[in-house]
Amino acid sequence: MATDYIVTPRAGHASIRVDAGGNAWIESYRCVDCSAVLSSRAMACRSCGSRTPMQTFRVAESGMVYSWTVVHRSYPGIAVPFVSAIVDLEGGPTLKGNLRIDDPDAVRQGVRVRLVFDDAGGAHDKDGAPYVGFHFVPEGTGA
Amino acid sequence: MSDTYIIGAGIIKFGRHPDRTPFQLAAEASLLALDDAGLTIRDIDAIYAGSTFNSASMVAQRMLHLIGQTGAACVNVSNACAAGATAVRQAVLAVKSGEYDIVLAVGAEKNPKGLMGGPLAEGPPPEGLFGSYAPPSIFAEAGMVHAARYGTTIEQFAQVSVKNHHHGTLNPKAAYQLETPMEDVLASEMISWPLTKLMCSPNVDGAAAVIVVSEKKARELGLGRAVRIRGSALVSDPYEPRSPDMFDPNSVTRLGVGKAYAMAGLGPEDLDLVELHDCFATAELLHYENLGLCADGEAGRLIDSGDTELGGRIPVNVSGGLLAKGHPIGATGVANIVEIVEHLRGEAGARQVAGAKIGLAHVLGFAGVAACGVHILEKAG
Numbered sequence A: 001m002a003t004d005y006i007v008t009p010r011a012g013h014a015s016i017r018v019d020a021g022g023n024a025w026i027e028s029y030r031c032v033d034c035s036a037v038l039s040s041r042a043m044a045c046r047s048c049g050s051r052t053p054m055q056t057f058r059v060a061e062s063g064m065v066y067s068w069t070v071v072h073r074s075y076p077g078i079a080v081p082f083v084s085a086i087v088d089l090e091g092g093p094t095l096k097g098n099l100r101i102d103d104p105d106a107v108r109q110g111v112r113v114r115l116v117f118d119d120a121g122g123a124h125d126k127d128g129a130p131y132v133g134f135h136f137v138p139e140g141t142g143a
Numbered sequence B: 001m002s003d004t005y006i007i008g009a010g011i012i013k014f015g016r017h018p019d020r021t022p023f024q025l026a027a028e029a030s031l032l033a034l035d036d037a038g039l040t041i042r043d044i045d046a047i048y049a050g051s052t053f054n055s056a057s058m059v060a061q062r063m064l065h066l067i068g069q070t071g072a073a074c075v076n077v078s079n080a081c082a083a084g085a086t087a088v089r090q091a092v093l094a095v096k097s098g099e100y101d102i103v104l105a106v107g108a109e110k111n112p113k114g115l116m117g118g119p120l121a122e123g124p125p126p127e128g129l130f131g132s133y134a135p136p137s138i139f140a141e142a143g144m145v146h147a148a149r150y151g152t153t154i155e156q157f158a159q160v161s162v163k164n165h166h167h168g169t170l171n172p173k174a175a176y177q178l179e180t181p182m183e184d185v186l187a188s189e190m191i192s193w194p195l196t197k198l199m200c201s202p203n204v205d206g207a208a209a210v211i212v213v214s215e216k217k218a219r220e221l222g223l224g225r226a227v228r229i230r231g232s233a234l235v236s237d238p239y240e241p242r243s244p245d246m247f248d249p250n251s252v253t254r255l256g257v258g259k260a261y262a263m264a265g266l267g268p269e270d271l272d273l274v275e276l277h278d279c280f281a282t283a284e285l286l287h288y289e290n291l292g293l294c295a296d297g298e299a300g301r302l303i304d305s306g307d308t309e310l311g312g313r314i315p316v317n318v319s320g321g322l323l324a325k326g327h328p329i330g331a332t333g334v335a336n337i338v339e340i341v342e343h344l345r346g347e348a349g350a351r352q353v354a355g356a357k358i359g360l361a362h363v364l365g366f367a368g369v370a371a372c373g374v375h376i377l378e379k380a381g
Helices: B022-037 B059-067 B083-096 B135-150 B154-168 B182-187 B215-221 B249-264 B281-290 B299-305 B321-325 B329-344
Strands: A016-018 A024-030 A055-058 A062-071 A082-089 A094-099 A112-118 A131-138 B004-011 B046-050 B073-077 B102-109 B190-192 B206-214 B227-236 B273-275 B358-366 B370-379
Touching: A016 A131, A024 A131, A062 A094, A062 B135, A062 B190, A082 A112, A082 B135, A094 A112, B004 B022, B004 B083, B004 B215, B004 B329, B022 B059, B022 B102, B022 B206, B022 B329, B046 B059, B046 B083, B046 B329, B059 B073, B059 B102, B073 B083, B083 B102, B083 B206, B083 B227, B083 B329, B083 B358, B083 B370, B102 B329, B135 B190, B135 B249, B135 B281, B135 B299, B154 B182, B154 B281, B154 B299, B154 B321, B206 B215, B206 B329, B227 B249, B227 B329, B249 B281, B249 B358, B249 B370, B273 B329, B281 B299, B281 B358, B329 B358, B329 B370
Parallel strands: A094 A131, B046 B073, B046 B102, B273 B358
Antiparallel strands: A016 A024, A024 A055, A062 A082, A062 A112, A082 A094, A112 A131, B004 B206, B004 B227, B102 B206, B227 B370, B358 B370
């Protein structure tokens, strides 16, 4: 049977939001009482315990590397090597993600990077819906 | 509130024990501790058993099925790598409450093989897609923050492994008695840069036990080989702006250590030896500063100085640490305390820290979130 609808992709990471048109962004939360930024939803502020509902906001997609490692051995079936990077996003939370870079030896704290959405390694859920993921690339390079 | 004392301690040889259950390992360590104290299982009022992978099967009760079903209160404690320290801490609190006089704390573990951890949530497995959540990667990243801030080198991190493996050659209970020169450490398989395989603690099985008693009971039984618990602290990870994506082993450790020093009424300058949580070589340098063994930024220079080697100003991990002794998760926090006890009694053999009077044992439990346990012990007799 032919279908006349497009399957909406699903978020492959807790911080990703996807609208009906398949557009993706990163959403975070800001405490209205102490201004702490949380990358994932909580029932009260992790910093101050405030139960006032948090502000949600769309996160900037550029930031700086805070720390990193080059992973040479991981769990069975995971392709290595890859760069695991911890990135402070501008005005937003800190997120961990893969950093795709030609020369892993060139990674340093403070390197400017951009967040790029991707197809989460081609992953699909059990109903066949695709996932949306993200990775980082050095600022000024292509996706 | 009167002090608590450790009057018995036991540890089995760490390593792979494929033919034995974790309950047998717990029983063996507990019998060693009971024999050491000159007590029997019938003297024990309550048991706290630390285990991370085996707690759900009630380690304490299954152990009693092997060594005597006395009906003692049993509490099975799981708290990642801090499970053992948590068991000791709960034993201390139970004795301090006045409800019990003699409590056994045991940690026992049969570790799974390979890298620990793995995905919890639905969706595509995050490893390799959204960075790495494998423990070596987490502690590599924590180390690189130090390297970025202070210029700490891979050789300085690697020297931790050289030192602790050397110490392990002096400990018959260590899983590995193997000298690992710098070139071997650096040339071993790269796991998560800058951590090579020899800079990662090995998954092994093991068990250790201590007997915690009230001051009244300690005086009754004799203070000769007793060890006084001066400080006992357990904390969870406080809020950090970058967590959970950036794990911070520092603030949770500083919180726990600060409480333990305050309780003991002393500071790092009073310590004769330290057993700290060197799950990965990077962690040991971070904890030098977290424990106040040196100023912030000085950890690289402290390892270079040799002051943390056996015979140095403040020997660290003379047991071989997790790197050489092995890291049976739930047993580690008790094993570190057993090590301190042996030194304070002057019974640590070839690795004895001469004249040791006060020692500190630290563990850090981590599973994306964290726990830190710190105990400060003093020679009593």
